[in-house]
Amino acid sequence: MIEGSCLCGGVRYEYDGDIEEISICHCSQCRKAQGSAFAPVSPVDSARFKLISGADLLKEFRSSPGKARVFCGNCGSPIYSALDDRPEVKRLRLGTVETPFACSDVFHIFCASKAPWLDCDDTHPHFAERRP
Numbered sequence: 001m002i003e004g005s006c007l008c009g010g011v012r013y014e015y016d017g018d019i020e021e022i023s024i025c026h027c028s029q030c031r032k033a034q035g036s037a038f039a040p041v042s043p044v045d046s047a048r049f050k051l052i053s054g055a056d057l058l059k060e061f062r063s064s065p066g067k068a069r070v071f072c073g074n075c076g077s078p079i080y081s082a083l084d085d086r087p088e089v090k091r092l093r094l095g096t097v098e099t100p101f102a103c104s105d106v107f108h109i110f111c112a113s114k115a116p117w118l119d120c121d122d123t124h125p126h127f128a129e130r131r132p
């Protein structure tokens with residue numbers, strides 16, 4: 001079981017599944033949404049993702065049509081994003097995960113938009129845009 005929470009602790013969730021891939025997104029929207037150089041994101045099965053507390057705190061922002069970026073309205077932690085036409089999948093922001101886990105499929109996407117001050121030459125695959 002994967003457990004996580006936002007910075008203020010108001011939003012808590014559990015995921016009864018495995019983290020099978022991690023995309024580290026360097027696109028300009030993710031950089032702004034996280035206030036960071038990139039966003040580590042994993043797809044999770046909505047049916048196995050359970051909000052334990054904080055449903056009333058969740059807010060969403062739509063940076064693109066059809067895509068909600070969901071965050072804690074109290075502390076601002078990004079929790080997940082979701083596409084309107086794919087409700088069965090959420091894309092979890094891994095910075096909020098508390099449970100230690102390992103994942104062998106880690107890759108960088110939208111490297112063409114990477115922050116210019118960041119050296120990003122680790123051994124994971126790098127893609128200019130999405131993974132083909």
Ligand SMILES: [Zn+2]
Nearest residue numbers: 006008072075
């Ligand atoms: Zn919070």
Ligand SMILES: [Zn+2]
Nearest residue numbers: 025026027030
């Ligand atoms: Zn992105």
